[in-house]
Amino acid sequence: MKHLGNSLRVRLALFGFLAIYVPALLLFGVVLATATETTHVSSTGARAKETTTVHRSKTALWTIIALGPAAAGLAWWWAGRAVRPIDHVRTVADDIRSADLSRRIALRRGPTEVVTLAASFDGMLDRLEQAAELQRRLIEETSHELRLPLAVLVTNAEVLLAHPEPTVEVYRQGLERSRSAAVRLQAVMNELLVDARGRARTIDRRATDLAAVAHAVVEEVAVPAAAKGIQLLATGAPAAVCLVDEPTVHRAIRNLVDNAVRYAPRDTAVEVAVQVSDAQAAVVVSDEGPGIPADDQARVFQRFWRGQAEPHGTGLGLAIAHQVAVAHGGALTLTSPGPSGSGCTFRFTVHR
Numbered sequence: 001m002k003h004l005g006n007s008l009r010v011r012l013a014l015f016g017f018l019a020i021y022v023p024a025l026l027l028f029g030v031v032l033a034t035a036t037e038t039t040h041v042s043s044t045g046a047r048a049k050e051t052t053t054v055h056r057s058k059t060a061l062w063t064i065i066a067l068g069p070a071a072a073g074l075a076w077w078w079a080g081r082a083v084r085p086i087d088h089v090r091t092v093a094d095d096i097r098s099a100d101l102s103r104r105i106a107l108r109r110g111p112t113e114v115v116t117l118a119a120s121f122d123g124m125l126d127r128l129e130q131a132a133e134l135q136r137r138l139i140e141e142t143s144h145e146l147r148l149p150l151a152v153l154v155t156n157a158e159v160l161l162a163h164p165e166p167t168v169e170v171y172r173q174g175l176e177r178s179r180s181a182a183v184r185l186q187a188v189m190n191e192l193l194v195d196a197r198g199r200a201r202t203i204d205r206r207a208t209d210l211a212a213v214a215h216a217v218v219e220e221v222a223v224p225a226a227a228k229g230i231q232l233l234a235t236g237a238p239a240a241v242c243l244v245d246e247p248t249v250h251r252a253i254r255n256l257v258d259n260a261v262r263y264a265p266r267d268t269a270v271e272v273a274v275q276v277s278d279a280q281a282a283v284v285v286s287d288e289g290p291g292i293p294a295d296d297q298a299r300v301f302q303r304f305w306r307g308q309a310e311p312h313g314t315g316l317g318l319a320i321a322h323q324v325a326v327a328h329g330g331a332l333t334l335t336s337p338g339p340s341g342s343g344c345t346f347r348f349t350v351h352r
Contacts, residue, residue: 012082016075021068028064085114089121101129146188152181188316205328208249210240210281210350211274217253218272221261229266232257236274240281242352244328249350252324252332255317256285256346263289263344280330282349289343292336300334321348 085107092105104125107118160166160174218234225232253272260270268288275282292300301322318332325332329351336344 010079012079013072013075016078017072020071020075024064024067024071085109085118089114089118093121096125101125101132146185149181149185149188153178153185156181204245205243206246207241208244208246210242210244210249210283211237212239213246213250214253214272214274214283217250217257220254221257225261225270228261228264230261230264231269232261233269233271234274235271236284237276240274240276242281242350244350248324249328252321252348253283253285255321256283256348259317260285260287260289260344260346263287265289279352280349281352282330282347284345284347286345287343291342292334292344297334297336301332318346321346325349 088107089105092103096103104122105118106122107115109115156174156177160171163170214236215234218232222232257270257272264270264287270288271284271286273284273286275284301318322332325348330349331347332349333347334344335347336342
């Protein structure tokens, strides 16, 4: 009974029944209670009034009695049509819960409020499906990337344990292979943590000098760049104040510069230029490396993609930088004539 009392259809049906039946009852009561006044005119011209009382009409009474079930049925039918779009939303929601996220409500007819609600649900389902697909792909890609270093660790341990005459040199070589695999594993996990935190966090926009961030990154990478004989050049605008999340932008620019230093040949230069316009600010990182083939340029921002020239990278640096740029209303673009030794130019822009 409590469930029926909370039903919207029951409430609408009760309201409709009362709206139909109560006026009929009132009309019937008025008819019974009203007296009818008639006037007769005699042949002599005198007027006489005669008042009679309307007695109960069996026909009217039976009509009112029959109107009750008819009004109830009509009210129930009307309430059913009123809640039919809501029932459709509930039915599709149950199917989605028990099946997959590809179903959509796609309600086109009904009250404006319900159609708008269904459209909002469909938009939410689109986002949930995209998030679930991204999560599935990330798990698959992560499992693939972690499988190799873990297999190296296990295989190396088995080889050392099965060696008939292990020596210090054999153990040293085994430990070096294990350390290399562990470093690889650690790098992948660190990048995954940065990527996950970047997706989960809310962008905290504060006034930040993008030029200062770029100069700080150049100073951080100067030592490993010098070890390869690479000269880092910080050029462009002296200041570029933007409303950005400084830690994530710093990480993105650092990934771009690290990537350029990794691919740049010895005794060449990597330029980090800051450019400013009214709507955007950009950090352009250019190197003189081997370049990227045209067929691969569309995949450089995919997670875990690595070029043939660098099979030992994590494949997450450019993907994270691209994600940060998009989160700030900008973009990360690549310009490279191809594998002709003319290098690559990455342009990282953010909305000011």
